[in-house]
Amino acid sequence: MKRIASKNLAGFCAAALLVHLFVLPGVVSSQEEMASALQRYKDQEASTGYYEQSEVMPRNQRPLIEIPSIRRGALPYSPTAAQVRIRTRLVDSHLGIKFYEVLRCNYCHAEQTKDIHTVRGNLTCRQCHGGEPISGIANFYSPLNPIRRHAYVCAKCHEGASVSFAAYVIHQPAAGSSISRNDFPALYYSYWLMFILLVGTMAFFIPHTFLVGLRELIAKMRKKKHGADNTH
Amino acid sequence: MAPITRIRRFSPLDRLFHLFLMLTFLIQAATGFSRLYITTSWGKNINTLFGGYETSILIHKWVGVFMIIGFLIHTFYLLIRINWKNLTKSILGPDSLVLNFQDGRQLWQRILWFFGMGSPPKFDRWTYFEKFDYWAVYWGMPLLAVTGLMAMFPLTTSRIVPGWFLNIAVLLHRAEALLAVSYIFIVHFFIGHFRPSSFPMNESMFSGSISLEEAMEERPAWIERLKKEGRLEHARATPPVLWYRVLYFVYGYTALTFGIYLLVNGIANSHAISLH
Numbered sequence: 001m002k003r004i005a006s007k008n009l010a011g012f013c014a015a016a017l018l019v020h021l022f023v024l025p026g027v028v029s030s031q032e033e034m035a036s037a038l039q040r041y042k043d044q045e046a047s048t049g050y051y052e053q054s055e056v057m058p059r060n061q062r063p064l065i066e067i068p069s070i071r072r073g074a075l076p077y078s079p080t081a082a083q084v085r086i087r088t089r090l091v092d093s094h095l096g097i098k099f100y101e102v103l104r105c106n107y108c109h110a111e112q113t114k115d116i117h118t119v120r121g122n123l124t125c126r127q128c129h130g131g132e133p134i135s136g137i138a139n140f141y142s143p144l145n146p147i148r149r150h151a152y153v154c155a156k157c158h159e160g161a162s163v164s165f166a167a168y169v170i171h172q173p174a175a176g177s178s179i180s181r182n183d184f185p186a187l188y189y190s191y192w193l194m195f196i197l198l199v200g201t202m203a204f205f206i207p208h209t210f211l212v213g214l215r216e217l218i219a220k221m222r223k224k225k226h227g228a229d230n231t232h
Numbered sequence: 233m234a235p236i237t238r239i240r241r242f243s244p245l246d247r248l249f250h251l252f253l254m255l256t257f258l259i260q261a262a263t264g265f266s267r268l269y270i271t272t273s274w275g276k277n278i279n280t281l282f283g284g285y286e287t288s289i290l291i292h293k294w295v296g297v298f299m300i301i302g303f304l305i306h307t308f309y310l311l312i313r314i315n316w317k318n319l320t321k322s323i324l325g326p327d328s329l330v331l332n333f334q335d336g337r338q339l340w341q342r343i344l345w346f347f348g349m350g351s352p353p354k355f356d357r358w359t360y361f362e363k364f365d366y367w368a369v370y371w372g373m374p375l376l377a378v379t380g381l382m383a384m385f386p387l388t389t390s391r392i393v394p395g396w397f398l399n400i401a402v403l404l405h406r407a408e409a410l411l412a413v414s415y416i417f418i419v420h421f422f423i424g425h426f427r428p429s430s431f432p433m434n435e436s437m438f439s440g441s442i443s444l445e446e447a448m449e450e451r452p453a454w455i456e457r458l459k460k461e462g463r464l465e466h467a468r469a470t471p472p473v474l475w476y477r478v479l480y481f482v483y484g485y486t487a488l489t490f491g492i493y494l495l496v497n498g499i500a501n502s503h504a505i506s507l508h
Contacts, residue, residue: 114506116402119271160387167395168386174506175403190400194407201411205419208361209427211346216428 090141092133112171128153128170238441239458240469249306250437253369254487256299261413263292265494268406272501293384300377326356326457331367335360356453365420372412379405417495425488438480441469 094100105125106113117123130143137144143152150166173180175191266288269275282288315322323330339360341353382389382401389398424434436442448455458464
């Protein structure tokens with residue numbers, strides 16, 4: 001009786017093991033990078049976007065560095081302001097959007113996919129903008145709020161990122177556009193300065209070069225004709 | 233004493249600087265383009281030439297640093313060459329590369345000559361477009377060097393200036409690179425290779441000398457001045473040996489072909505790139 005019971009138990013264990021191996025999904029310790037950067041769905045994203053204090057290391061912080069456009073009293077940047085990790089306080093920007101779960105980010109935010117981090121760094125939107133609920137970056141509790149962006153997002157890849165580093169504009173507007181004129185005038189005027197320089201230089205030198213060639217050709221032909229006449 | 237047939241235009245050091253600039257410029261242009269055009273199939277092809285996307289930027293950064301060092305060495309050499317005791321003569325004299333009022337006059341004279349309204353200007357040692365070509369590097373190199381270094385060390389840069397300066401740095405680096413590349417591959421190559429007086433190749437920057445006849449035709453004021461100052465004999469040069477000529481012809485034409493290849497494909501694929 002005991003031997004039959006142990007045999008049955010062994011059989012049951014073997015069957016259970018086989019079910020675990022072939023039917024149920026395996027446990028993986030790391031996520032795979034997906035080749036198509038923008039075709040990720042909400043259910044496949046496991047990271048919440050929040051990282052432990054020890055995992056990000058913004059070093060050499062300068063206490064008097066100002067965060068652009070944020071003025072918070074006498075001391076513009078308070079280190080303790082960054083230590084907020086209450087996900088329940090995040091406001092869901094995508095509340096009420098129909099079929100949100102099956103949509104891709106670029107369905108609505110196509111313009112925001114043309115930046116260097118996406119095109120060349122092969123980053124997905126969610127790697128920075130985190131897990132659900134996704135709030136606007138101005139929300140106090142958002143990991144992308146300028147007061148903590150450098151630590152919670154930038155330093156994930158750029159170890160040592162400072163507040164100033166996070167002032168780099170990822171979703172840069174088209175440099176020559178009117179949007180950039182309002183939001184990023186330094187970029188706008190740099191672009192148009194370089195454009196004028198390029199076009200101006202070429203507009204002078206290409207005709208000049210062409211005329212040099214033409215005139216020298218004429219001179220050469222005249223000399224040849226003149227030389228031919230001389231031999232007679 | 234045999235009559236002078238060739239006179240020296242460029243010293244061996246001048247030619248070495250030019251050679252260095254040629255090599256580094258072409259490598260930077262090629263690796264830069266292979267990164268800029270990575271989203272196109274042509275870009276991917278040149279990338280394999282340089283060992284891939286990551287290796288391209290590695291080469292670009294290292295050669296960039298060498299270029300900066302070369303630029304600083306050249307600037308140092310320039311400062312040594314200036315006759316500090318006789319500063320105005322050294323800087324504004326006819327042997328100087330500094331643009332002066334005479335160049336403006338010669339430009340205007342030349343424009344009139346283009347349209348058949350006058351005789352060609354009598355150039356001295358350096359023509360206005362050669363001076364421009366020289367100083368254009370002094371504009372382009374510092375701009376590319378500074379923006380390049382900013383992009384290479386973003387963390388350090390953002391500790392000194394606000395991070396949004398990096399957005400502008402990348403834009404300026406790409407724009408200035410495109411300006412330099414188009415100027416060199418269109419204008420400079422034409423002056424050096426395709427214009428009738430230089431065709432098939434202007435050898436003076438490689439051999440270091442030009443024939444006296446050619447010099448009298450293009451730069452009569454210089455020859456006059458050398459004769460008047462009794463320095464013509466000192467500028468005597470021997471023609472280059474055949475193997476050296478073959479060598480620099482092959483080298484020059486390789487560089488030319490590569491440059492034109494980059495230019496043509498760059499223009500053809502220009503729809504796929506942006507400056508930021």
